[in-house]
Amino acid sequence: MSAVIENYWVTILKALGHPTRLQIVMELLKGTKCVTDIHDLLPASQANISQHLTVLRNARIVDFAQDGSQRCYYVCRPELVEGVLSLLRNEQPESRGTKVQCCLRKPDSEENH
Amino acid sequence: MSAVIENYWVTILKALGHPTRLQIVMELLKGTKCVTDIHDLLPASQANISQHLTVLRNARIVDFAQDGSQRCYYVCRPELVEGVLSLLRNEQPESRGTKVQCCLRKPDSEENH
């Protein structure tokens, strides 16, 4: 897997890995909104929301359409974002997940470091 | 959506949003590995890999089974991680994503801030 592509994945994951940005994206999935709309919905300053939108834009998660003086933001990779969210919805923090038997380390892995 | 759960999602996304940790997880998906195995595969120090494994463990993405003096790490939420990776594989960084028409902001949204 090329490092360029992997870096892009990391950029996406990092962009989604912030409470405010995740909320923005979840709101945008419900429908296109301008910055003021988002500002009305979330407990953050206008400047801060604008900053987070820039991060999301750089990760190519959102894009906007200009409409006079306002910018209508939307999720431009809805399958990706909805997919990730629906996977997350299946996970409970308390659950321990799958238990797995131990690996048997092969004694021939002797590359030195 | 409860803030507790959302914080957990953010923890997961943040944990995956680092190049070394993403690589660790991708290696572990191929099979359970102990720390030395991972160290042999990735260009990072033993201490650093151990630190990243702690982050992944706190996010409940990986767990380990003790086997004598070594710890066999594995992905304990394989459906989640594989799901996310397969969604990411569908995305190219160059693609512009879906274009969307502008929102029409309703003039009645007048809650003050």
Added chain:
DNA sequence: AAATGATATTCGCATAACCTAATATCAAAG
């Protein structure tokens, strides 16, 4: 051409994340 509304940018600071070097644990083998 002001004034206004919507949004972006810049600066400065506080905090968090990351990494290396050094050290500590701890189980298995001598």
Added chain:
DNA sequence: CTTTGATATTAGGTTATGCGAATATCATTT
């Protein structure tokens, strides 16, 4: 019970991130 191999932890320094305050842009209205 000392040594060794495997792993974890701590400390300290560096860089990155997040955020508020102030300011800048830019389109629209007056």
